[in-house]
Amino acid sequence: MSQPTIESILHEERLFHPPAEFSQHAQIKSLEQYQQLYDKAKADPQAFWAELADTELHWFQKWDTVLDWQPPFAKWFVNGKINISYNCLDRHLTTWRRNKAALIWEGEPGDSRTLTYAQLHREVCQFANVLKQLGVEKGDRVGIYMPMIPEAAIAMLACARIGAVHSVVFGGFSAEALRDRLVDVQAKLVVTADGGWRKDVIVPLKEQVDKALAGNSAPNVENVVVVRRTEQKITMESGRDHWWHDLQAKASADCPAEPMDSEDMLFVLYTSGSTGKPKGVVHTTGGYNLYTHITTKWIFDLKDTDVYWCTADVGWITGHSYIVYGPLSNGATSVMYEGAPRASNPGCMWDVIEKYGVNIFYTAPTAIRAFIKMGEQLPNARNLDSLRLLGTVGEPINPEAWMWYHRVIGKERCPIVDTWWQTETGGIMITPLPGAVPTKPGSATLPFPGILADIVDLEGNPAPASEGGYLAVQHPWPGMMRTVYGDPDRFRRTYWEHIPPKDGQYLYFAGDGARCDQDGYFWVMGRVDDVINVAGHRLGTMEIESALVSHSAVAEAAVVGKPDDLKGEEIVAFVTLENNIAASDELKNELKKHVVQEIGAIARPGEIKFADALPKTRSGKIMRRLLRSLAAGEEISGDTSTLEDRSVLEKLREG
Numbered sequence: 163m164s165q166p167t168i169e170s171i172l173h174e175e176r177l178f179h180p181p182a183e184f185s186q187h188a189q190i191k192s193l194e195q196y197q198q199l200y201d202k203a204k205a206d207p208q209a210f211w212a213e214l215a216d217t218e219l220h221w222f223q224k225w226d227t228v229l230d231w232q233p234p235f236a237k238w239f240v241n242g243k244i245n246i247s248y249n250c251l252d253r254h255l256t257t258w259r260r261n262k263a264a265l266i267w268e269g270e271p272g273d274s275r276t277l278t279y280a281q282l283h284r285e286v287c288q289f290a291n292v293l294k295q296l297g298v299e300k301g302d303r304v305g306i307y308m309p310m311i312p313e314a315a316i317a318m319l320a321c322a323r324i325g326a327v328h329s330v331v332f333g334g335f336s337a338e339a340l341r342d343r344l345v346d347v348q349a350k351l352v353v354t355a356d357g358g359w360r361k362d363v364i365v366p367l368k369e370q371v372d373k374a375l376a377g378n379s380a381p382n383v384e385n386v387v388v389v390r391r392t393e394q395k396i397t398m399e400s401g402r403d404h405w406w407h408d409l410q411a412k413a414s415a416d417c418p419a420e421p422m423d424s425e426d427m428l429f430v431l432y433t434s435g436s437t438g439k440p441k442g443v444v445h446t447t448g449g450y451n452l453y454t455h456i457t458t459k460w461i462f463d464l465k466d467t468d469v470y471w472c473t474a475d476v477g478w479i480t481g482h483s484y485i486v487y488g489p490l491s492n493g494a495t496s497v498m499y500e501g502a503p504r505a506s507n508p509g510c511m512w513d514v515i516e517k518y519g520v521n522i523f524y525t526a527p528t529a530i531r532a533f534i535k536m537g538e539q540l541p542n543a544r545n546l547d548s549l550r551l552l553g554t555v556g557e558p559i560n561p562e563a564w565m566w567y568h569r570v571i572g573k574e575r576c577p578i579v580d581t582w583w584q585t586e587t588g589g590i591m592i593t594p595l596p597g598a599v600p601t602k603p604g605s606a607t608l609p610f611p612g613i614l615a616d617i618v619d620l621e622g623n624p625a626p627a628s629e630g631g632y633l634a635v636q637h638p639w640p641g642m643m644r645t646v647y648g649d650p651d652r653f654r655r656t657y658w659e660h661i662p663p664k665d666g667q668y669l670y671f672a673g674d675g676a677r678c679d680q681d682g683y684f685w686v687m688g689r690v691d692d693v694i695n696v697a698g699h700r701l702g703t704m705e706i707e708s709a710l711v712s713h714s715a716v717a718e719a720a721v722v723g724k725p726d727d728l729k730g731e732e733i734v735a736f737v738t739l740e741n742n743i744a745a746s747d748e749l750k751n752e753l754k755k756h757v758v759q760e761i762g763a764i765a766r767p768g769e770i771k772f773a774d775a776l777p778k779t780r781s782g783k784i785m786r787r788l789l790r791s792l793a794a795g796e797e798i799s800g801d802t803s804t805l806e807d808r809s810v811l812e813k814l815r816e817g
């Protein structure tokens with residue numbers, strides 16, 4: 163299936179208008195209304211955001227300055243006092259939503275649980291008290307390494323309630339990757355589970371935590387709280403490890419939300435970049451609360467009766483913003499599903515939609531491509547009439563996949579919101595508002611009101627329409643990341659000085675290539691840096707290379723992405739071996755396993771190619787462009803004159 167190219171964009175003429183019936187009842191009802199909001203926000207961004215902060219959120223104390231912008235460092239709602247857990251829970255308790263389902267959870271083996279706002283509030287208060295008893299104080303960091311169970315959301319909200327900073331680590335990461343993150347963030351406590359269900363097998367989370375902490379290698383961690391989920395045998399280290407249910411049973415349910423400064427840190431979430439170790443993306447409280455709240459409300463067109471389901475894992479930003487904080491701040495019913503399509507039930511996603519009458523379904527292009535491959539008969543065998551809105555996120559969606567989603571899942575009546583954003587942006591940046599903006603398959607369409615998106619060259623000049631350029635954002639927005647944890651300089655360099663600021667004008671550099679068409683619609687083409695996107699998971703080539711080189715047999719490694727029908731991209735590693743080591747298939751497998759151990763299964767190379775040498779420039783830089791072409795089986799085109807030794811290329815070509 164083809165990714166969008168400039169040629170395909172130029173020829174994409176299909177336009178889908180929001181159904182009249184949908185627009186009529188939508189939060190934002192017409193293109194004119196969108197345009198008005200956009201213009202209003204552009205004319206006076208601070209007034210626009212201040213008005214929303216005032217009407218949409220509860221503040222213990224109002225801010226005195228909307229935005230303090232000392233580029234590239236922003237403070238939103240300065241001196242405002244707020245608590246996102248209060249906004250997600252307490253404020254709904256005095257309304258009819260008190261007994262509305264906040265979380266509907268479905269476990270992979272078929273068990274399920276529903277928590278109303280009142281019940282969720284109680285659990286969160288109790289766990290907040292547990293954290294306090296274990297010595298967690300405001301500002302302390304808490305690691306969360308969990309399966310997709312309600313306790314993951316409860317732990318996040320409990321941290322937010324007392325002002326502890328959570329750092330969720332995706333349960334698919336290895337012990338090594340977990341340890342790196344716990345050490346970097348100096349976590350004082352870790353919340354985990356004995357295990358979690360993933361495609362019919364148990365992921366041994368607690369065992370990984372034990373490995374990560376072995377030999378006191380994450381010295382700040384004093385306590386580990388363990389949820390009993392899969393009931394397999396684990397070891398509990400006395401003094402350090404505690405059962406969630408023991409502590410919860412004894413904890414008081416009285417825990418008022420701590421008034422936090424708007425700019426107090428809410429969470430750190432690690433993400434891969436083109437250089438160095440994964441960086442801790444820092445999000446703060448007030449701006450993030452507002453941004454996730456209002457984007458959820460307008461983009462998913464939330465109605466109080468909706469059942470909303472985002473299929474992401476809470477280990478990623480999508481889970482943070484659009485399973486937990488955005489939906490709950492709006493008082494919505496958010497579905498949380500532990501499972502994924504698997505041999506024992508390939509149609510499980512459609513079962514969940516039917517069982518709970520899901521109205522809004524938000525998933526990733528890689529999942530849609532997998533659905534296509536499994537065949538229409540699976541969704542067709544279920545009743546999907548409840549659906550009224552579909553969404554996608556994570557990578558460019560191929561127009562063919564978009565059309566399938568529209569036809570087979572949406573029955574040609576559900577608008578599709580293709581939402582472009584990043585861990586760093588906190589929330590959705592470019593997207594249709596479903597009742598207002600006509601859609602084109604493959605385009606994320608127009609910026610959210612208040613977002614000034616641009617396509618520029620590396621000097622910051624507007625890119626010529628026919629060529630496209632780099633996606634950039636002009637003005638700070640409330641949901642933006644505030645810094646890289648412990649490394650403000652890296653934040654400045656990576657995002658705000660990649661395009662050199664001119665006359666004090668800073669541009670946020672997203673790392674994506676994009677193009678605007680004649681209607682001003684954005685077409686995001688994919689990463690322009692050494693970040694690859696494998697099944698919606700973001701990985702830095704350098705991280706995988708470091709993992710490979712840490713194996714004693716490997717002298718040098720270069721990793722590139724190769725287009726893949728299902729996963730979007732697949733990892734291909736070119737490896738040169740130490741002198742005395744012989745190439746073999748066993749070694750290939752061992753190296754793949756080694757990467758899984760160092761990072762996690764999401765980073766397993768699809769292919770390893772042994773080489774005598776890697777193609778380099780005379781100054782010693784690996785020419786990845788050539789490797790990318792080789793991996794994709796394409797002819798090598800473009801300039802190869804800087805290549806130091808042309809015979810290297812010949813040999814690689816011969817394999």
Ligand code: WT7
Pocket residue numbers: 433479480554555556557558559580581582583584585586606672673674686687688689695698699700
């Ligand atoms: C990268 C961010 C935040 C959502 C999950 C991924 C790619 C994301 C789209 C889209 C084209 C997209 C970009 C971006 N991306 N959504 N709708 N169309 N590309 O978050 O791991 O921080 O990755 O995902 O390349 O830079 P992330």
